[in-house]
Amino acid sequence: MEFNLEYGGMIVNKKLFDDSKIAYPETWEDLRKVSQEVSRKNGDIVEMKGFEMMDTDSLICNYLAMILQQGGQYLKDDGSVDFATPEGIKAMEEVLDMYQKGECDLECLTSGEYCFNDVYQDKGYMASVGSWAIGEGSGSYELTYGEDYEYIPVPQYGDEMAFASETGWGIIVPENGANKDAAWEFVKFFSQPENLVQHNIACNQLPPRKSLLDSEEYKEAMPNITFLLDILPSGQWMGPYNTSDMREIFNQMFIDLCQSDSPDVEGALKDASTKITEGCQISYSMN
Amino acid sequence: MLCSLPFLERGMKNNRFVSIVLIPSFLFLFVFVVFPVVYGLGISFYDYNPANSQNPFTGLENYRRLIHDEIFWLSVKNTILFCVIAVMLNIVVTLFLAEIISVLPAKWMKTMFRTILFIPCIAPMVGPSMVWKYGIFGTDGGMLNRIAGLFHIAPKNWFLTTWPMLLLIIVYTLWADIGYNVVLFTAGLEGVPKEFDEAAAIDGAGPVRRFLWIKLPLIGRTFAFVAIMTMANYFQMFAQFRVFVANGGRNYSAMVLTNYIYKMSFDSFDMGYASAVAAALFVIVFVVAMIQNKMMRSDWSYE
Numbered sequence: 227m228e229f230n231l232e233y234g235g236m237i238v239n240k241k242l243f244d245d246s247k248i249a250y251p252e253t254w255e256d257l258r259k260v261s262q263e264v265s266r267k268n269g270d271i272v273e274m275k276g277f278e279m280m281d282t283d284s285l286i287c288n289y290l291a292m293i294l295q296q297g298g299q300y301l302k303d304d305g306s307v308d309f310a311t312p313e314g315i316k317a318m319e320e321v322l323d324m325y326q327k328g329e330c331d332l333e334c335l336t337s338g339e340y341c342f343n344d345v346y347q348d349k350g351y352m353a354s355v356g357s358w359a360i361g362e363g364s365g366s367y368e369l370t371y372g373e374d375y376e377y378i379p380v381p382q383y384g385d386e387m388a389f390a391s392e393t394g395w396g397i398i399v400p401e402n403g404a405n406k407d408a409a410w411e412f413v414k415f416f417s418q419p420e421n422l423v424q425h426n427i428a429c430n431q432l433p434p435r436k437s438l439l440d441s442e443e444y445k446e447a448m449p450n451i452t453f454l455l456d457i458l459p460s461g462q463w464m465g466p467y468n469t470s471d472m473r474e475i476f477n478q479m480f481i482d483l484c485q486s487d488s489p490d491v492e493g494a495l496k497d498a499s500t501k502i503t504e505g506c507q508i509s510y511s512m513n
Numbered sequence: 514m515l516c517s518l519p520f521l522e523r524g525m526k527n528n529r530f531v532s533i534v535l536i537p538s539f540l541f542l543f544v545f546v547v548f549p550v551v552y553g554l555g556i557s558f559y560d561y562n563p564a565n566s567q568n569p570f571t572g573l574e575n576y577r578r579l580i581h582d583e584i585f586w587l588s589v590k591n592t593i594l595f596c597v598i599a600v601m602l603n604i605v606v607t608l609f610l611a612e613i614i615s616v617l618p619a620k621w622m623k624t625m626f627r628t629i630l631f632i633p634c635i636a637p638m639v640g641p642s643m644v645w646k647y648g649i650f651g652t653d654g655g656m657l658n659r660i661a662g663l664f665h666i667a668p669k670n671w672f673l674t675t676w677p678m679l680l681l682i683i684v685y686t687l688w689a690d691i692g693y694n695v696v697l698f699t700a701g702l703e704g705v706p707k708e709f710d711e712a713a714a715i716d717g718a719g720p721v722r723r724f725l726w727i728k729l730p731l732i733g734r735t736f737a738f739v740a741i742m743t744m745a746n747y748f749q750m751f752a753q754f755r756v757f758v759a760n761g762g763r764n765y766s767a768m769v770l771t772n773y774i775y776k777m778s779f780d781s782f783d784m785g786y787a788s789a790v791a792a793a794l795f796v797i798v799f800v801v802a803m804i805q806n807k808m809m810r811s812d813w814s815y816e
Contacts, residue, residue: 269658269667270668270670271658271670333670336670398564400565402566468781470781471780471781474760474780478764481673
């Protein structure tokens with residue numbers, strides 16, 4: 227149905243940027259500088275957030291991209307996970323620094339909300355999120371794209387573009403389903419290229435097939451996310467893991483690091499890697 | 514012998530009538546209680562996912578996994594802790610409120626207070642939970658942090674805490690649930706013959722002693738019913754945990770068995786294992802109810 231990419235783009239609050247007379251950041255250093263300049267912390271809350279990526283989906287996706295962009299790798303040949311590499315530690319220290327400098331808080335991570343809502347509510351300047359969130363601005367918040375907000379690339383952290391992604395959203399037809407034939411008919415209809423493109427345009431999603439990446443109809447309708455199409459060849463699969471469980475372990479580890487007075491980054495990453503390797507490998511859902 | 518025949522006939526007719534009347538209830542009980550329980554128990558012996566075409570039989574594997582699952586044992590501990598504290602507080606608070614209401618002079622006052630306290634029970638648990646999550650415990654703009662702000666205390670993210678979060682959930686549960694028990698206790702207290710209370714008063718007993726030594730023992734049956742039902746009910750509390758701490762809170766400090774069952778089923782799609790956890794919860798509730806039932810049995814009447 228659609229390819230799911232939670233890395234690469236961010237919603238920006240155009241009005242806040244215009245009012246502050248600040249240009250959109252184009253490099254990682256710019257991003258951190260702007261983020262520190264505009265953020266305002268009070269207790270456990272950052273009342274005005276700079277760059278946000280601390281929610282259930284964005285945190286791990288951005289972190290994995292930061293490892294890969296340094297030329298590192300978290301997936302080992304035997305299929306296990308290892309975040310405690312030099313690149314993994316450096317990336318985690320960078321993310322931790324964003325929290326410690328008060329650029330963003332843990333509210334979204336603990337409440338299960340998405341960071342982009344803060345941007346739409348004028349509580350944040352930038353939030354990393356998949357392109358699907360563009361529609362939320364006009365649909366849920368009645369904002370205008372181009373006037374109130376925009377969707378732009380997240381400046382890359384390392385020298386080369388790279389990221390890891392889950393698979394996407396699809397349709398399954400259970401073997402023992404009562405209306406199996408009718409369901410397959412629907413899948414065939416849905417899978418027609420023209421129908422897929424229409425669905426992806428309507429939902430602000432990326433097309434699920436390589437053959438659709440050059441679709442003029444799609445590019446014409448979605449000029450604001452074509453930059454995501456350009457980075458797609460640099461992606462890798464996140465790995466044979468139940469990513470819900472993987473994210474949960476990772477996010478709990480991150481919260482603990484943020485709450486610690488003397489965080490042991492390497493130890494925490496090692497521990498999380500072991501837990502994910504041992505507890506999140508896909509077995510049942512791939513049958 | 515001849516005289517007893519019409520009685521026998523009438524008795525048989527009554528039995529038939531009772532049986533017919535009970536059929537819909539038994540059908541309902543079988544379809545919505547007995548069948549799901551047995552079916553769930555069966556699933557617990559499989560590596561079950563309804564979307565899979567094959568769900569292999571794994572025997573006792575899910576139960577072996579339970580024994581080594583740290584989060585499961587943490588959930589058992591949290592569930593028991595929640596139930597013991599919340600049920601005890603519930604009974605103390607509801608008894609106190611019921612006693613106050615029962616001594617109010619006017620009937621309209623009793624009705625008014627009972628209604629006010631019962632209102633939260635009418636709403637489904639999810640709605641008020643959402644209101645409390647954002648409106649009261651909310652980090653940004655929640656009432657607790659607003660009150661803290663009046664005293665120049667910086668806002669706190671309550672969802673980052675461990676035992677305080679569980680305590681806040683208990684407070685919410687008490688608010689949402691006390692009305693029902695207040696009504697039951699009020700009815701129980703009003704059923705105690707006034708003579709006992711008056712006789713004790715003449716003997717010089719104060720209101721506290723009269724409540725503790727006269728009324729409380731005499732509402733033993735109501736007390737046992739409330740304690741058993743509330744305990745069984747609290748073991749199955751789910752909505753507020755799912756809303757406040759969907760992932761079990763910081764380091765699973767507020768993870769309870771019901772939420773763990775849901776998480777295993779619909780986040781991890783590990784429904785065989787979730788059914789094993791559900792079976793464990795069933796056994797715990799059953800054992801606790803049996804113990805309570807034995808401890809609180811009362812064989813007396815006012816006559």
